Amino acid sequence: MAATIAYLDYNATAPIREAAARAVVEAMEVGGNPSSVHASGRRARKIVEAARGQVATLVGAKPMEVIFTSGGTEANNLALNALPFRRLIVSAIEHDSILAAAAATDADFVAVPVDRDGVLDLAALEAALAGCEGPVLVSVMLANNETGVLQPVREAAGLAREHGALVHCDATQAVGRIAVDMVELGADMLTLSAHKLGGPQGVGALIVREGLDVQPRQHGGGQEFGRRAGTENVPGIAGFGAAAIIALDEVARAGKIAALRDGLERQIKRSVPAALIWGEAVPRLPNTCCIGLAGVPSETQVMALDLAGVAVSAGAACSSGKVRPSHVLRAMGASPDAAASSIRVSLGAASTAADTERFLTAWIGLYARANRHGSAHAPAARRA
Numbered sequence: 001m002a003a004t005i006a007y008l009d010y011n012a013t014a015p016i017r018e019a020a021a022r023a024v025v026e027a028m029e030v031g032g033n034p035s036s037v038h039a040s041g042r043r044a045r046k047i048v049e050a051a052r053g054q055v056a057t058l059v060g061a062k063p064m065e066v067i068f069t070s071g072g073t074e075a076n077n078l079a080l081n082a083l084p085f086r087r088l089i090v091s092a093i094e095h096d097s098i099l100a101a102a103a104a105t106d107a108d109f110v111a112v113p114v115d116r117d118g119v120l121d122l123a124a125l126e127a128a129l130a131g132c133e134g135p136v137l138v139s140v141m142l143a144n145n146e147t148g149v150l151q152p153v154r155e156a157a158g159l160a161r162e163h164g165a166l167v168h169c170d171a172t173q174a175v176g177r178i179a180v181d182m183v184e185l186g187a188d189m190l191t192l193s194a195h196k197l198g199g200p201q202g203v204g205a206l207i208v209r210e211g212l213d214v215q216p217r218q219h220g221g222g223q224e225f226g227r228r229a230g231t232e233n234v235p236g237i238a239g240f241g242a243a244a245i246i247a248l249d250e251v252a253r254a255g256k257i258a259a260l261r262d263g264l265e266r267q268i269k270r271s272v273p274a275a276l277i278w279g280e281a282v283p284r285l286p287n288t289c290c291i292g293l294a295g296v297p298s299e300t301q302v303m304a305l306d307l308a309g310v311a312v313s314a315g316a317a318c319s320s321g322k323v324r325p326s327h328v329l330r331a332m333g334a335s336p337d338a339a340a341s342s343i344r345v346s347l348g349a350a351s352t353a354a355d356t357e358r359f360l361t362a363w364i365g366l367y368a369r370a371n372r373h374g375s376a377h378a379p380a381a382r383r384a
Contacts, residue, residue, distance in 0.1 A: 006310045006355040010196075010287060010348035011145055011173055017198035017246055020239040024200055027238035034232050035221065044234050051241025055205055058244040059171065059190055060181035067206045067214070067224045068237050072172045072193035073097040074217075075206035078228070079139065079168040079189045080105060082214040086134035091120050091151065092331040093144050095170060099327075102139070117282040118149040118332045125156055129163040136165035142174040142185070146328045146344055147279040148288025150178075157186030166212070172196050172204075176247030177254060177285050188212055194236065198349075199243030203236030250349060257347050258286035264345065264356045265289055271364050278329060278342065287351075291363075292334070292342040296370045298326075301343045301363070308362035310355075313344045 007015065027047050032040030034048050049063070056063045069075045076097040080088060087108040090098055102109045110128045113121050120140060129136070138160040140151050157167045169187040171180050176197035182190050190207040194200055208214050208227070220229030268275050268291060276292035293301065298314035305312055314326075325340040334342075345359065 004309055006358040008345045008347060008351065008355060008359055009311045009313050010351075011148075011344060011346035012313050013195045013201065014176075014198045014348050015350065016195075016200060016239070017243050019246060020194075020199045020243040023242035024235040024239040027235040030234075032234075034234060035223065047234055047238050048232050051237045051244075054241035054244045055192065056207070058175055058180070058248050059192070059207060060183055061190070061207045062210060064225070065207050065210055067208060067227045068232055068240075069204045069206055069228060070202055070233070071204040072170065072191050072196075073204075075191040075193070075204045076139075076168075076170060077101045078206050078214065078217050079191060080137065081217055082168075082189065082208075082212070083135045083137070083166070084215075085137045087128075087132050087136045088139065089125065089128045089136065089165070090139045091141065093118060093146075093149075093328045094139065094141055095145060095172070098139055098141075098170060107137075114331050116333045118144060118147050118279045118328070119282055120151050120156060122152060122155055122159065126159050129159060129165060132163060132165065136160075136163065137168055138165050139168040139170065141170040141172075142180065143171075143178070143285045143288075144279075144328060145173045146326055147290040147332075148173075148285035148346075149279040150174075150283045150285070153185045153187065161186065173285065173288075176243075176250060177257075177287055179251050182207055182209075189214075194240035194243055197243050197247040200236045200239040203233050203240050205240070253349075254286045257349070257351065260351060260353065260356060261287060261289055261345075261347055263353075264360065267356075267360050268363075271360070272367050275367075276338070276342075278332065278334075287347040289345045290329075290342055291345065292329075292338050293367060293370075294335075294338050294341050296341055296366070298341055298343055301341075301366060304366045305343075305359070305362050308358070308365075310359050310362050312359070313346075314342070 030043050032044035034044040052063045052066045056066050080101045085107045088102045089110045092111045112125045140156045160167045166188045168189040170191040172193045188209045193204040214227050218229050278290040302314050329339040
């Protein structure tokens with residue numbers, strides 16, 4: 001990112017790693033179709049399979065379990081349509097690519113609530129599982145993209161197993177920030193996206209447990225073990241693999257990012273007591289801070305910060321540029337005003353104290369101006 005910008009929007013897209021960009025270029029120079037049997041095709045296939053192993057290692061999976069896709073959205077859609085499920089049980093705070101895909105299927109769709117801290121209600125999940133017949137899928141994200149709140153996936157998987165249900169976990173935001181092991185989570189399927197961890201945009205993966213037969217969503221030449229037809233995006237996959245190697249190494253250094261985030265939150269609460277930090281009482285990703293400032297619309301905050309050279313998001317960044325009240329915060333009990341007055345700050349490997357200081361200066365200045373005009377106020381009506 002340009003030096004003049006304090007980029008604090010890693011949960012939307014992490015700046016591409018130098019090694020990942022180099023891998024993309026080198027793969028483009030190789031050329032060749034990985035399905036071809038001649039020398040150029042074999043070189044392309046070698047690149048794809050090397051990256052498959054690198055991505056598998058990132059989450060404790062086997063290379064043959066990795067299905068490359070165009071990104072996390074496609075992977076989530078593939079998972080929710082992996083079998084003719086009779087019931088889809090998802091958390092109410094899932095990404096839109098889960099909620100919309102689930103609603104579009106013919107399955108009985110159940111959204112399980114979360115508590116006021118944004119953590120899945122396991123009792124409600126167990127109730128949703130009771131009496132289910134036929135193929136059932138439980139889909140629970142590992143870390144929420146807006147608040148960073150970690151979900152009890154292992155416990156949810158245990159409940160699902162007791163009722164004979166399969167488990168899908170969207171781990172898009174978690175990989176590279178915390179240790180992720182598919183087997184330990186008890187997941188049958190796991191979603192990843194390259195650009196969240198410093199790889200290129202437009203490539204992701206669905207990890208599918210060995211022995212689980214997934215129905216393809218698109219048909220053709222039988223690529224990706226017959227589960228996802230279409231010529232593989234060799235340059236994107238190469239960059240994904242390179243980013244996966246770096247992400248695995250950086251998990252051990254997450255404490256540095258957490259310290260930077262915690263310092264930012266202390267300054268926010270000291271300077272603006274009216275501000276809310278969503279999910280601060282429960283375990284979260286070390287890089288994510290979701291801030292509520294009732295009375296000041298999210299869009300206003302994002303635009304003012306952008307003018308000050310600070311890049312942040314209002315909730316998820318996957319809605320064609322639209323800013324709307326967060327369904328995640330509403331599920332946590334936020335009032336409509338509070339849900340429409342929150343922003344997300346997400347840090348990464350290149351984030352510095354200077355970046356957070358720049359954010360604080362701009363954001364506190366925005367609060368002061370809003371307070372003078374009577375816009376900002378204490379969040380007395382946090383819950384609807």
